[in-house]
Amino acid sequence: MPTKDTSQYIKKTKHFKKAWVVSVNMGYGHERAAYALKNIAQGGDYIIANSYKGIPKEERKSWQESRKLYEAVSRLKPIPIIGDIAFGIMDKIQEIPPFYPRRDLSEPSLQLKGTFRFIEKNKIGKNLIDKLSVPDEHIPLVSTFFIPSFAAELYDYPGEIYCVICDADFSRAWVTPDAKQSRIKYFAPCGRVAERLKLYGVREENIFLTGFPIPKELVGGPRSEIVKKDMLDRFCNLDPNGVFRSRYSKILRSHFGTSLTSCTKVKRPLSLTFAVGGAGAQRRLGIEIIKSLKQKIKRHQIHITLVAGTRKGLAQFFINELHKLGLKRNHGRGIDILVEKSRPEYFKKFTQLLRTTDILWTKPSELSFYTGAGLPIIMAPVIGSQEEFNRLWLQQIGGGIDQLDPQYTNEWLFDWVNSGALARMAWNGYIEAPTHGAHRIEQIITGKEIELEKLPLVV
The missing domain is CATH 3.40.50 (Rossmann fold)
Structure with a gap:
C-alpha cells in the first residue's frame, strides 16, 4: 500500500x-x-x-x-x-x-x-x-x-x-x-x-x-467530533420514519455513543444545498429544482440554498428567476442564495453552510469527497471526464447517487428521504470516504x- x-x-x-x-x-x-x-x-x-x-x-x-x-x-x-x-x-x-x-x-x-x-x-x-x-x-x-x-x-x-x-x-x-x-x-x-x-x-x-x-471546521479533530454532532441532526431529517436508524441501531449507537432510534425534537426543516460549479454552466438546473419544490418550500417542508460562489451575475440570475416563479417573498425565508465578494470568504461561508446541510446537490467535482463529512450527494450531470471518475468513485463507496428528472424532484427526493436512503448514503460516505x-x-x-x-x- x-x-x-x-x-x-x-x-x-x-x-x-x-x-x-x-x-x-x-x-x-x-x-x-x-x-x-x-x-x-x-x-x-x-x-x-x-x-x-x-x-x-x-x-x-x-x-x-x-x-x-x-x-x-x-x-x-x-x-x-x-x-x-x-x-x-x-x-x-x-x-x-x-x-x-x-x-x-x-x-x-x-x-x-x-x-x-x-x-x-x-x-x-x-x-x-x-x-x-x-x-x-x-x-x-x-x-x-x-x-x-x-x-x-x-x-x-x-x-x-x-x-x-x-x-x-x-x-x-x-x-x-x-x-x-x-x-x-x-x-x-x-x-x-x-x-x-x-x-x-x-x-x-x-x-x-x-x-x-x-476543512477542519467541518470535521473537528482526529475523532471527528464536529462531523458526529452534525450527523446526529442530519439523521433526524434524512430518516424521519426511522427506517435506517432502527435497522442499524446497534452499530450507530456504538459509534455515536447515543440512541438514534427516535428524534423527539427536529431542529430545522430538511435542507438542500445546490452548488453550481465555478463556470456556472448548470445554473438553470437550480431553478428547475426550485420550481419542482415550490409548494414544499412555501409549506416550510424544505429549505434550499443556491450557491453562486463569487459570481454576482449568477446570484442575480437566481433572484430574477425566483421572482418569475412568484417566490420573491421566500427569498430569505425558505430559499437562500450564497454569494460572497472573495473566494476565501465564500469558502468560509460555504463550509459553515454545510454543517446545517442535509443533502448536497452538485456535479461530481472535488465536492464528491465531502461525502467523507457525512453528506449524501445527489449528482448533477458530469462536465468533463475527470468528473465521470469522481461519479464512479462516489457510487462505489455508496455516498452519492445520480439525480433523476429535476421536474419531479418533489416526488423522488422525498421518497429517498422517507425510505432512509439518503441517511444510508450519509453513513456510507462518512464510513467509507476519507475524512481527515x-x-x-x-x-x-x-x-x-x-x-x-x-x-x-x-x-
Whole structure:
C-alpha cells in the first residue's frame, strides 16, 4: 500500500510548522483544497500562483487567457451541438486513459508536452518560486495544481515539493515528463489515484494516500467530533420514519455513543444545498429544482440554498428567476442564495453552510469527497471526464447517487428521504470516504503525532 512507509518518512524527514500553500483560481476545486490547508499555510493564507501581488504582467496575461478559455468552454457545454463539440475537443486533450490493463503510462502526453513548453517559454512560476526560495529556510511547498509544482522543480526550489491531486482520477498532465527522476511528492485523495501515479512512473516513496483535504471546521479533530454532532441532526431529517436508524441501531449507537432510534425534537426543516460549479454552466438546473419544490418550500417542508460562489451575475440570475416563479417573498425565508465578494470568504461561508446541510446537490467535482463529512450527494450531470471518475468513485463507496428528472424532484427526493436512503448514503460516505485528508497532510508536513485510522485502498 502506498501509505505503508508514511510513519517512517515522517520520522526521518525534517519538519516545519508551516508550508507555502499555493493554488490557482481556475474553477473552485484547486483553491478549495488550498483553503482546507490554511492552518499550515505560511503567513496564514495560501498564494494564488496566477494572480498574486507582484506577478509579472506577461505571466498574468498568459494565465488569464487559459482561464478564460476554460470557463468559456464550460459555459458552452449546455448549448446543443456547439457546446458538445467545443467541450469534446477540450475533454479529449485532457483525456484520462483506461486504468486496465495495468501498463506503463509514463510516456508524456501531448497535453503534458504543451504544458512544459508553456512553462518554459513564458517562465511561468519563476518569479513566484524565486520569491518563495528563502535562503537557509527550506520551507515545504504544497501546491493544489500541477503547474506550480512543475515550476518549483524546474526552477530548483530548495524545499520539499508536494502536489495535492483534486479528483478521483487524473490525466498524465499532472506528473512531470521524467516521473521516475522527479522529486515531487503527491497527496492522493483515494486509492485509485495512488495506483494511477505508479502507472505514470512516480516512485512509490513519493506517493501518500491522504484523502482530499476537507476543512477542519467541518470535521473537528482526529475523532471527528464536529462531523458526529452534525450527523446526529442530519439523521433526524434524512430518516424521519426511522427506517435506517432502527435497522442499524446497534452499530450507530456504538459509534455515536447515543440512541438514534427516535428524534423527539427536529431542529430545522430538511435542507438542500445546490452548488453550481465555478463556470456556472448548470445554473438553470437550480431553478428547475426550485420550481419542482415550490409548494414544499412555501409549506416550510424544505429549505434550499443556491450557491453562486463569487459570481454576482449568477446570484442575480437566481433572484430574477425566483421572482418569475412568484417566490420573491421566500427569498430569505425558505430559499437562500450564497454569494460572497472573495473566494476565501465564500469558502468560509460555504463550509459553515454545510454543517446545517442535509443533502448536497452538485456535479461530481472535488465536492464528491465531502461525502467523507457525512453528506449524501445527489449528482448533477458530469462536465468533463475527470468528473465521470469522481461519479464512479462516489457510487462505489455508496455516498452519492445520480439525480433523476429535476421536474419531479418533489416526488423522488422525498421518497429517498422517507425510505432512509439518503441517511444510508450519509453513513456510507462518512464510513467509507476519507475524512481527515487535511490532518494527514498536516502530519506529513509538521511531524505532529495524530492518531488516525489507515485508509483502505479503495479503487
